[in-house]
Amino acid sequence: GIPLEPAEDSASVRLLQSRAREFASENFVVIEIYNRQRQRLVEAVNPRHERIEHELSKRGHDFPKDDRPHYQRMTIDETTLVQTVVPLRGPDQQVSGYFEGVFIVDQATMKRLREDLIHALTVTLVAVLLTTVALYPVILSLNRKVLDFSREVVKGNLEMASVLGAAIAKRDSDTNAHNFRVTLYAIALGEAVGIDATAMRALILGAFLHDVGKIGISDNILLKPAKLDPEEFAIMRTHVTLGLDILQDAEWLQAATDVVGNHHEKFDGTGYPRGLKGEAIPLNARIFAIVDVFDALASERPYKQPMSCEAALAIIQQDAGSHFDPRLVERFARQACDLHRSYSATGEETLKKLLREKGLHYFFAASQLKPA
Template sequence: MLRGISATHANTDMTDLHRTLLQRLLLAWLLVSLVAGGAVYYLERARFNDAIVGLVAEHATRLDVAQLVRDGAADAAYQSLLSQTREFIANNYVLIDIRDREGRQIAGLVHPQRRSLEQAARPELTALPHDRGSHMRILNVKGERLIHVGVPLPARDGGQAGYFEGLFLLDEATRAAFQTQIRRPLVAVLLAVLGTTLVLYPVILALNRSVLRASREILKGNLEMASVLGAAIAKRDSDTGDHNYRVTLYALRLGEAAGLDDTGLRGLILGAFLHDVGKIGIPDPVLLKPGRLDAAEFEIMRRHVGLGEEIIAKSDWLRPARDVVAGHHEKFDGSGYPLGLKGEAIPLNARIFAIVDVFDALTSRRPYKDPLSLEASLEIIRSGGGTHFDPSLVERFLELAAELHADIGGRAPDALSVMLRRQALRLFLGAED
């Protein structure tokens, strides 16, 4: 029996749609999450940095520079800091440097328990601008996160009294607060994006189903038109549509054995349907002549190849049929027509079709002849290897011919139509339908 159509093919197109849609939505979710998450992280980090600078600025600006100048000694200045600042500055500072507006140092303080950290950080410190703005840098020293902050100190008359510059330790509690502050909105954004993706999935799936359904109907219509056109040409040639059905099925099986991919097989189907489409332009006295054609009549008949090329050239969808339409009368030894192509210069689809076209003509009953036996037909095919036919394809065909003829040769037209429809829909739509 011919290779059957698996039941799973009926849903292949929808399965592929689900898979593709899920992959694309997942990719979109990841991209949006990265962008949105990065934006949230950046904004929250900026907010945290602003909060730290604001905290330092709020309390540093309460320092009485004049009092610090009067106190003079570092110990007195330290006591002033403890009394005038709140917990963060007092407990988290590593280094504090307070200067007047001329840049003279008023107080330089190092936390008694953090001198080694201050010494390690010194090479990393770069001067912050001493202007009317606040500035901040983050340093990593000895595994500790340090914040280098500089803020202006206002004078009572509204001017600038000096400048406060501090190096502060970002302790575990502050780090945890920062991470929590970032984590919550970040998780909320990721969940919101995921929720939106899940809500959109069935909507997009429904839209794609409609598009896929419409595409399938259009494609089925195109296939039916190609089949009908081929059958119409066959009837004009005093033949039935059976020949087109059989040679297409024979060609598909030989094409599979020859290793054609689905793209090649689709072209083979269309070419088999339409291989003689150019005969529509051949005058009836020549096309329908019961006896042998004379030389002049044969020249007229040969024109059907070029006419067929012209017909299908007007359709992008039918263009894959060109190899068969243009090449099925070429012969492997170069003695065929219209171009006298030789060997592998003849397209593979044309070489495949040439064998099955002759085989079906030999084994079928025609108004002017009885069918030959399978054995006699195969002997003619075998003897044509290397002259009329591609010898390697002949060998493959001889291995398949008995099975193919038994399964296809005696089927009624309706059964052949159903079989061919399934094969065509499998190749063009991935479904049996």
């Protein structure tokens, strides 16, 4: 190779200068060669592009910091240029100097580059479109399967909650009708006060499972036909905390805990288990407390005859502000007797079907799914 640190008048410099002039023709604007100390040894300027070289000289350049070739695109007077600075290496692979060249990208080259780019983009776009067309049916089919599976999971959740509620009801009743009616009443009141789908799903779960803790209460207390004595009543009250214990390991049932843990709280703070007061009691629990007592009053039990809707509602209204949220009582009173007439005259299987339809509607909505 040609040494890059000769004296300025040496034969090597003259040879470099000659080679540089040969390159500095046609589309090259300027060629410069530097030694390893980055001192310029040779410069050759294309006389046809002296004006461009003059503008370039004002800009200067940076040497590569990592000893790799450096390229930069620039525009001067609407002329596209490419500047390159390339490290020159000796036989020992150590950098012994630098070559800098500025090249004009002529219109023909620019046109060819644009055409190549358009061709590459077109090929890529066509390939993407063809791949999309080929894969779309597969993706659509997989998406449908995922949605179908999600719907089945949602249905399974609702059915499991319903079965658990039925199992609890069988402990102290021969029918599931109370569970079905009280859940439908709760849905109607929830709709009246405008709770969203997620809260409605939680209300439905809570209504199904509100007495799940009664599984842990012995039959001699749970099924006692007479009034419970104070000791027995204290044991009965533990069904609330037992219910929360039962649900604590089931993440998907945690939404039910507002109702399970608080449906015996009273608006004036005299309820149990925590003595919560007013709006400190979760909304779903305040809703459920009203409909649970209303249906108990208006339903036939082994130890009592059913009250009329008007009589049951009068008791609820009398306890507004003490036992119940007065705002919710006022909303419930507007629809209670219409609902009672409808549900009390409906068989258990029809109630079950109606509840399933309403339950699925809100479970799907809360999961952002549409029915199949």
